Each structure stands twice: as C-alpha cells, then as structure tokens.
Amino acid sequence: MPPTSDQILEQLKTVTDPELHRDIVTLGMVKSASANDDGIAQVVLSLPQSASRIQPLLTERITAALVAMPDITDAQIQFEYRLASGQDAPAGQQQQSPEEQLTPQQTARQDNPLPTVKHIIAVGAGKGGVGKSTVAVNLAVGLARSGVKVGIMDGDIYGPSLPTMLGTDKLELKTIGNMIIPFETHGLKAITIGALVEDDKPLIWRGPMAHGAFRQLATQTEWGDLDYLIIDLPPGTGDVPLTLAQLLPLTGAVVVCTPQKVAQDDAVRALHMFQQLDINVLGVVENMSYFIGNDGVEYDIFGKGGAEMMAKQSAVPFLGAIPINMNLRTNADGGDPTANFTGEDKLAAELNNVIGNLKNQVAITDNDQWTPSISIS
Structure with a gap:
C-alpha cells in the first residue's frame, strides 16, 4: 500500500x-x-x-x-x-x-499582521562587520527627511546596534497593555531588542527564542501608519530571515556588501536566500567603498567596485556606494545620524543617491502606483 x-x-x-x-x-x-x-x-x-x-x-x-x-x-x-x-x-x-x-511570502501577504505599513524593507548582509546597521539607519533617516513616514526595527537580536546609533539608550521605553510604544527620534519610529534586555547582557537565543523575540518586536509594536518600515536583520542566513519571510509581506530586501571578494561571496549567499524565500532584492549597497585621505588621495582599502560587479553578475540593481567617512562613524557613535544629512555636503549627497535609487526600485516594484503620504510639520 x-x-x-x-x-x-x-x-x-x-x-x-x-x-x-x-x-x-x-x-x-x-x-x-x-x-x-x-x-x-x-x-x-x-x-x-x-x-x-x-x-x-x-x-x-x-x-x-x-x-x-x-x-x-x-x-x-x-x-x-x-x-x-x-x-x-x-x-x-x-x-x-x-x-x-503557499510559500511563506504568499502566506504573509494573506495574513499581514501590519496592514497599516505600506512598504517593509529588510536590510541584510552575508557577514557581519560590513556596515549593515549603518546603512539601515541612514536609509531610514534619509527617507524620513524626504517627507514620508518611516519606522525602523532592530531585528538584529544577537547584536543590536540601534540603541547607540539612534541614541535610544538615553530614552525610556513605554508600553500600553501588551503593545510596545516605539521611540520617536530623528523623525523615525524605532524599536530595538536592546531596549528590552539589560545593558551588557549577552543575547543567547535558540531558534524558537529568536523566532519569538523577532515576532514580538514586529507585531507588538504600535507602528501606526507608515510608508516604510526598515528592518535591520542579523548577518547571515539563519533563523531570523526565515521567520521574517514567514511573518511579514516584504516589498523587498537590500543587501549590504564591502568591495572585497570574501564579502561578495557571503553577500551572494544572502542575495540567493532572499530570492529563494520569494523576497524581491531591491538592490545592493557597497559600503566602505573607498577612503579619501587628508592628502586628497583616494585609497581603495578594501578594493572598489566589487559589490557593483557582484550585483551586475546577479542581475540585481546596484543602489550606490558609500565610502569610508569619519563623520559617518562619529555620528553613529554619538547617536546623531541626522548630522549625516545636515553636515558635510558630500556625505549627504552620497547617502541621498543610495536613498533615491532605493525609492526608484520601490516605485518600479509597485508599477509606479504608490503615492506616499506627506508629513508636513
């Protein structure tokens, strides 16, 4: 039988x-x-x-x-x-x-737990140390400065960086019932697992615990109406991206990579992970692309153009390059990413180029039918 x-x-x-x-x-x-x-x-x-x-x-x-x-x-x-x-x-x-x-993304679209969020974008990387959180934070701040409503979620539950980068470690977390009220800072609504655990406590999660923590952050935060929700993922291809694909309907994902070959290899794995989870790859960002010294000479410390070449070979959009910049690091350590857009003109131009290309890819994904809500203050 x-x-x-x-x-x-x-x-x-x-x-x-x-x-x-x-x-x-x-x-x-x-x-x-x-x-x-x-x-x-x-x-x-x-x-x-x-x-x-x-x-x-x-x-x-x-x-x-x-x-x-x-x-x-x-x-x-x-x-x-x-x-x-x-x-x-x-x-x-x-x-x-x-x-x-159904595929995980088809199920997520049917059972959308965040119906008031228009676009959910994951920011991922194949390996740690490539500036994924830096890119996620600056994408969110730059989008908010363009007049749309933006939230950011620190989904890197193993090593949350947003408390430092956004300065939320100085703010008090509030809840209403079983709902978390996100921080409002730099024009964003923001939440991070770092606000829910003790400082300096190691975050050791087994698979089901990681799944539960991510789900709680995503669905028990009072996001309200948003045009964009940026989600900073942990590096690699582990449990959290799979949970994301099963839980939230994504507009797409952004993959962050540095120019050198070893980072490209890991970024390709992340890119393929998103594609196999039925998540559209909106593009690749090359971080730490080059460095301009005090002598005015451009130094390609990690090489240059590798991520752009990888994007071309993988037939996905290249969103732009962000060089090594002292102000970018200083503002991240000081919890003031807004200064990246109000200080040095060149840094702001480089970031806005990436953000503009991302918005174009979202518009293409939506067949140019999406009209953002404008926040006027």
Whole structure:
C-alpha cells in the first residue's frame, strides 16, 4: 500500500535546500505530494525562478529520500517557477489552488499582521562587520527627511546596534497593555531588542527564542501608519530571515556588501536566500567603498567596485556606494545620524543617491502606483 500524502510530506522534511539549509516543506517549496498504486511518488515543487540552478541537486535529494520509503520504487518530480512578486512564471504554469501549500511570502501577504505599513524593507548582509546597521539607519533617516513616514526595527537580536546609533539608550521605553510604544527620534519610529534586555547582557537565543523575540518586536509594536518600515536583520542566513519571510509581506530586501571578494561571496549567499524565500532584492549597497585621505588621495582599502560587479553578475540593481567617512562613524557613535544629512555636503549627497535609487526600485516594484503620504510639520 503506498504511503499517504502526509507521510510523504513528513519524509520530505528530511530534504534540505542546499543554500538555505532548511527543509523544503518548512520553506513552502512543496506544492503537492502523493503516490500511486504502482509505488511511484509524484511531487510538485514551487520555487522562485532564481532557484532553477539548484533543481538537479534537489531532484537527487528528493528522489533518494522518497525511494527509501517502504512501497516507493521511483519518484517523479515536477518543478514550477514563479516570479519574485509571487505570480506564476509565464511558461504555462498551473495556478496554485487554495488547498495547496503557499510559500511563506504568499502566506504573509494573506495574513499581514501590519496592514497599516505600506512598504517593509529588510536590510541584510552575508557577514557581519560590513556596515549593515549603518546603512539601515541612514536609509531610514534619509527617507524620513524626504517627507514620508518611516519606522525602523532592530531585528538584529544577537547584536543590536540601534540603541547607540539612534541614541535610544538615553530614552525610556513605554508600553500600553501588551503593545510596545516605539521611540520617536530623528523623525523615525524605532524599536530595538536592546531596549528590552539589560545593558551588557549577552543575547543567547535558540531558534524558537529568536523566532519569538523577532515576532514580538514586529507585531507588538504600535507602528501606526507608515510608508516604510526598515528592518535591520542579523548577518547571515539563519533563523531570523526565515521567520521574517514567514511573518511579514516584504516589498523587498537590500543587501549590504564591502568591495572585497570574501564579502561578495557571503553577500551572494544572502542575495540567493532572499530570492529563494520569494523576497524581491531591491538592490545592493557597497559600503566602505573607498577612503579619501587628508592628502586628497583616494585609497581603495578594501578594493572598489566589487559589490557593483557582484550585483551586475546577479542581475540585481546596484543602489550606490558609500565610502569610508569619519563623520559617518562619529555620528553613529554619538547617536546623531541626522548630522549625516545636515553636515558635510558630500556625505549627504552620497547617502541621498543610495536613498533615491532605493525609492526608484520601490516605485518600479509597485508599477509606479504608490503615492506616499506627506508629513508636513
């Protein structure tokens, strides 16, 4: 007697995605699974188009897992590819029926816990130390200065940087009932896990704890109406990005990278992670791109242009380069990112270039149909 669909799905939980290292059932890749009386298992997978490169390896892993089951002699595996927006790819693919398993982002769009937030943008990186939090904070502040309503969430629950960068460590956290009232500073609504734990306490989280902490920050904060919510993720491809993809419908993600090859390799992994989670990559930012010394000479300390080349090779937008700048570091340490836009003209111009390109990509994603609400004070 052939195994049931539930038994096959349980067996498929032993098959991991070769890049995300999570099982394909949890990732929402399995569209249907069954077996006929001849002992042939039939599996349909739904993946983003960018994941076509892993089809051979997935086929091998799935086949090996299924033929190991009693009464299964062979496996027939069909792949269907969809666009980053969640729409089916235009190659005669079948539409997904209601009873079939949705991708994490499709589920998040249906069960959106933040309906008053127009655009949710994740800022991630393949490795630590590339300035991901610096980019996230300055994107948020720059967007707010353009007249839209912006929030920022410190989703880096292992190493929160926003208390220092935004100066929220000097502010008192308030709650109403079970809802957290975000800090209002630098024109932003901001919340960070750093406000909920003791100073200097190491943040040691197992997977379920990380999931719960991220969910609480996202859904139990009183965000109100926002045009943008910027989420600063922890580096790498761990539990938090997966939780994000399952919980919140994202407009897209920004990947931060420094120019050197080792950072590019990790950034490509982060980029592929977002694509496989059905999250649109809005673009890549090259941080620490170069340094201009007091002698006026430009020094390419980490190389230059590597992230732009990586973006081109990955067919994603390049949002711009941010050089090493003493004022950027000083203002971050002092909790005053607004000074980046009101002080040195060149620094403000470099940041605004990245922000302008990001807004253009959001507009493209929305087919130029989004009209921001203007905040006048």
